[in-house]
Amino acid sequence: MRKVAIIGVGSSKFGVRNDVNVAELAFEAFKPSVEDAGITPKDIEFVAVGSTGAGAWYEELLPAVVSAEYCGLTGAGLMRCEAACASGSAAFTAAYWTVASGQAEIALALGVEKMREIDTPTMMEWIGRAGYYLWEFHNFGLTFPAYYALYATAHMAKFGTTEEDLALVAVKNHKYASMNPIAHLRNKITVDDVLSSMVIAAPLKLFDCCPVTDGAASIILASEEKVRELKIDTPVWVAGIGYASGTANLSKRLDYVGLEAAVSASQMAYRIAKTSPDQIDVAVVHDCFTIAEIMAYEDLGFCKKGEGAKLIREGQTEIGGKIPVNVDGGLKAKGHPIGATGCSMIYELTKQLREETVERERQAPMKNYAALAHNVGGTGHYCYVTILRR
């Protein structure tokens, strides 16, 4: 497998973006990424677009075509990748393989999602379909907060995790989002704010849930030869990608205190990258709900099973702690534009590894220059774990 580096990254402002259509939103992320890489759109040979809601919750059926065209990429090879909420990581993986296999020298992963064109109840119905529609949706009427509430309840019952522990995740992630100009929710909140917010699916309350966000992120990948040719100062190398899928039939899950797919995907990524959890300097994890971040600590091996709550209680996942997590605000507060999230994670880690995070108080200290992204689709229906190294 050829070595592949990230040579340019860009992100749009996340939030309610009714001011732009999907192609304009994609361009807002793409433009800074080509400038960052010091290339032109014509240098890009293949484009993988991450987007989930095409034709379902926003009207363009072919977002890859219209986004690529708006970015001046017409002519390049093109596909759209979908892996539910991990669609951005699927696109990143496809772009990575294009270069790793030797088919292309420069490829682009472009994650983009418009989620605010329809009303929230309709949006919730659509996201509820991101399981097995025939098995679960008709029979049980579960929506996504309810799926994760099952996990929260089980984790609390088995390990003594409390509602306050969940709230601490939200407080931490809002704190970092308040420093991140591209984040959707920039207000600092307290544990009391979380505990007193409206119950969505007990024990999860409004502030335990990520917002419904529009956004885009753009990542340019290149071969080692191109990195040399372009004289890239700070290439960030893809050290390994792991992936796995999990059952969509929740009655088949072994337990409700972790995601099997996340465990498998991370073990695969550590093996390929020849590294281990204690070597990671900074991580972004899929905190669509606060409980998801606590389970991620455990699934990724940042602590033992059942000790996730202890990690957040001790402040170990803040800057200065053992393993800073979601110092961009996470899905919880930066926002979760479904098809963009995976690319947005890579955007953040690239900035962190280059130590060029503008807001210095959220720059993680680097020891091994290794970073990890954990992107889940559905309730562990998909998982992609990516390890980067400088």
Place this chain on the structure above:
Amino acid sequence: MRKVAIIGVGSSKFGVRNDVNVAELAFEAFKPSVEDAGITPKDIEFVAVGSTGAGAWYEELLPAVVSAEYCGLTGAGLMRCEAACASGSAAFTAAYWTVASGQAEIALALGVEKMREIDTPTMMEWIGRAGYYLWEFHNFGLTFPAYYALYATAHMAKFGTTEEDLALVAVKNHKYASMNPIAHLRNKITVDDVLSSMVIAAPLKLFDCCPVTDGAASIILASEEKVRELKIDTPVWVAGIGYASGTANLSKRLDYVGLEAAVSASQMAYRIAKTSPDQIDVAVVHDCFTIAEIMAYEDLGFCKKGEGAKLIREGQTEIGGKIPVNVDGGLKAKGHPIGATGCSMIYELTKQLREETVERERQAPMKNYAALAHNVGGTGHYCYVTILRR
């Protein structure tokens, strides 16, 4: 780049498949493919699913998850690939890169599409969105037959192609579909049948258009090492994949007598496979409308620009002619389940290259054991060209 072979193929029956859901339809193609390869589902490390209409014209938002689970593939890496009507080829390409890059030894491309769950006018509206919805659909109200009618009119005006020439394509493809048990439309038709059928978008008539079809096809890919280990008798090698995209804004097209993306994609495929059009023994091309097959002859270099009609008139694209094309019945008569078509093309070519087409009268004679698949998304918004060799 590592060498990659096709080691197993399977197809569902194409047609109106209200008897099965999307997962059951996928399984119908998957089961014979694992049997063909002599492996078990657990041997498959990565799955790329081609499907376009998820959440739009059929209700499952995550067809990759439910299809993979139904096939016993839970645990494997997973993504869905979309490239409009070339989604099957996008999935094939992603699965190919997984193995070519060295990430996996065995990968699966699974194309599946349910298109008959909704009424035809709604279906037509959806397919009409497969351009730039904001630019073209609202303003001009063009649906897909109308897009291709623009091309037919231009080709007739510039090169003297006639309605009878277009009809000959339909007659040929129905003839071969009549011999193919998995085809959707198995009736033989005459030039008069085509000319007297209902006008859809002049000059295209009902029998110039492919049907709306449900179907699935499954392709298993493996590394050279795995081919040896599994003692595969007749591996079919992927010699090269070319791809390109074209503008979604039809006013920007240079002309209306061919598809630029198809020309670029085929030149790339020939270059990578180190071959040329005259070396190809059999081809499947994207005949969503009869004019599309005639343009494909020219775009792929099987004849000079403007001489496509001559090729069909002379019978050169039938068995016994210079280059047999769509001897499975093509999209026109075998059917066009959008996300499955690209994989279905590879299915047919694999059988042809192995010389195991059961209906001997549609087995193309092999000289160089080289075959080509041409899969277009939209009106040349996407194109993938794949060259296989035994």
